[in-house]
Amino acid sequence: MKIFVIGNGGREHAIVWKLSLSPLVKKIFCAPSNAGIDLIAERVPINVTDTAKLLDFAKTDKIDLTVVGPEVPLANGIVDLFSEKGLLIFGPTKAAAKLEYSKVFSKYFMRKYKIPTANYEISDNLEDAKSKIDNHGYPLVIKADGLAAGKGVFVCERPVDGQDAIEKIFRDRIFGSSGNSIVIEDKLDGEEASYMVISDGSKYVPLSSSQDHKTIFDGDIGPNTGGMGAYSPAPVVDSEVEDKIKKKIIEPAIEGMNLEGYPLKGTLYAGIMIKGKEPYTLEYNCRFGDPETQPIFVRMNEDLLPYLIESANGNLTRTSMKWHESTSVCIVLASKGYPGSYEKGKKIEGLEKFQRSEDLFAFHAGTSRDDKGNFITDGGRVLGVASLSPSIPSAIKRAYEGVSMLDFENIYYRKDIGLKALKYR
Numbered sequence: 001m002k003i004f005v006i007g008n009g010g011r012e013h014a015i016v017w018k019l020s021l022s023p024l025v026k027k028i029f030c031a032p033s034n035a036g037i038d039l040i041a042e043r044v045p046i047n048v049t050d051t052a053k054l055l056d057f058a059k060t061d062k063i064d065l066t067v068v069g070p071e072v073p074l075a076n077g078i079v080d081l082f083s084e085k086g087l088l089i090f091g092p093t094k095a096a097a098k099l100e101y102s103k104v105f106s107k108y109f110m111r112k113y114k115i116p117t118a119n120y121e122i123s124d125n126l127e128d129a130k131s132k133i134d135n136h137g138y139p140l141v142i143k144a145d146g147l148a149a150g151k152g153v154f155v156c157e158r159p160v161d162g163q164d165a166i167e168k169i170f171r172d173r174i175f176g177s178s179g180n181s182i183v184i185e186d187k188l189d190g191e192e193a194s195y196m197v198i199s200d201g202s203k204y205v206p207l208s209s210s211q212d213h214k215t216i217f218d219g220d221i222g223p224n225t226g227g228m229g230a231y232s233p234a235p236v237v238d239s240e241v242e243d244k245i246k247k248k249i250i251e252p253a254i255e256g257m258n259l260e261g262y263p264l265k266g267t268l269y270a271g272i273m274i275k276g277k278e279p280y281t282l283e284y285n286c287r288f289g290d291p292e293t294q295p296i297f298v299r300m301n302e303d304l305l306p307y308l309i310e311s312a313n314g315n316l317t318r319t320s321m322k323w324h325e326s327t328s329v330c331i332v333l334a335s336k337g338y339p340g341s342y343e344k345g346k347k348i349e350g351l352e353k354f355q356r357s358e359d360l361f362a363f364h365a366g367t368s369r370d371d372k373g374n375f376i377t378d379g380g381r382v383l384g385v386a387s388l389s390p391s392i393p394s395a396i397k398r399a400y401e402g403v404s405m406l407d408f409e410n411i412y413y414r415k416d417i418g419l420k421a422l423k424y425r
Contacts, residue, residue, distance in 0.1 A: 007069025036364025146178025190275030
């Protein structure tokens with residue numbers, strides 16, 4: 001089969017890598033790709049937002065399956081367009097993807113279908129928002145309605161934090177139209193986890209649990225990022241909690257979207273807060289998480305492709321996946337300054353050391369090559385180093401050994417990825 005993967009981050013590198021292992025795959029194309037993906041797929045120089053050109057390529061090259069990585073093309077309706085032209089594509093329609101690209105819709109949806117989540121209010125202007133946060137009580141969380149690359153959430157402990165957040169959103173317009181409305185909600189306490197499933201619109205196959213590390217600094221402080229690391233499985237999601245996640249969060253969402261008339265095919269991602277064995281929904285996404293995909297796919301012990309095909313066709317016949325019993329930890333290496341401004345073009349040293357490793361994987365995110373062929377930094381999140389090891393302590397140790405094999409000017413990474421899991425030993 002000829003596969004077309006859309007995206008250019010660490011998640012897409014993991015998708016391409018996993019699909020490249022399938023005996024069903026003849027060739028993989030990726031648009032717009034990155035320097036690491038280029039090693040195993042043919043680059044297609046088309047931006048993820050140029051839906052018409054992506055469609056033309058898929059038609060001309062007779063692509064058998066297109067897999068959409070990031071959220072923006074889903075929100076732009078790429079699945080609708082490909083499906084109308086008779087092309088098989090993995091992912092939700094624009095209407096179904098609203099569960100991710102509108103936090104306001106998502107909260108209304110959760111309330112309607114009695115899905116556990118934080119209490120909330122909605123606001124669409126600065127004065128109204130100021131009144132509501134003054135009356136809400138602290139701590140609270142403020143979320144931009146639209147897509148914001150994982151950076152549209154403000155955890156506000158004090159009134160000054162809330163005021164600063166709404167001024168950035170409504171006055172400074174840091175998120176543009178994505179900040180036309182906001183969600184103001186209670187801050188939930190507990191431990192976070194990520195839980196993803198592959199759905200055909202009615203049935204689903206669960207993936208392994210994981211835990212992301214969203215903030216830039218150790219100790220879960222500082223501004224939110226796209227994700228600074230993750231590990232799988234997450235021991236906070238034991239069998240009791242997992243059963244509740246399925247019954248209270250995953251199944252009502254799939255059934256509810258069906259009732260709304262928007263069957264959700266593709267990936268359903270639930271960001272979850274767990275308190276006292278009870279899961280609460282922080283958010284829904286409609287694509288594979290980044291960086292959670294990297295450690296999850298490293299642990300996946302079977303061919304991913306049949307699941308994607310069956311999901312896209314709306315006829316999942318499988319009910320579960322096989323997994324390595326080992327743990328995987330993924331540590332994101334970023335450019336200093338991220339999630340703010342940062343420099344690009346720094347030479348990356350040490351990637352060749354991963355070529356012969358069976359328990360370390362370097363997934364490229366923001367990379368390219370210079371005119372001498374050297375790998376260089378080309379983004380805020382540059383690389384993800386993932387390990388595969390029998391236990392969480394050994395997986396953490398091995399992942400940081402992998403990190404020590406790499407270097408570039410202004411490298412930055414968190415030093416505490418995976419440590420929360422140690423208390424469950």
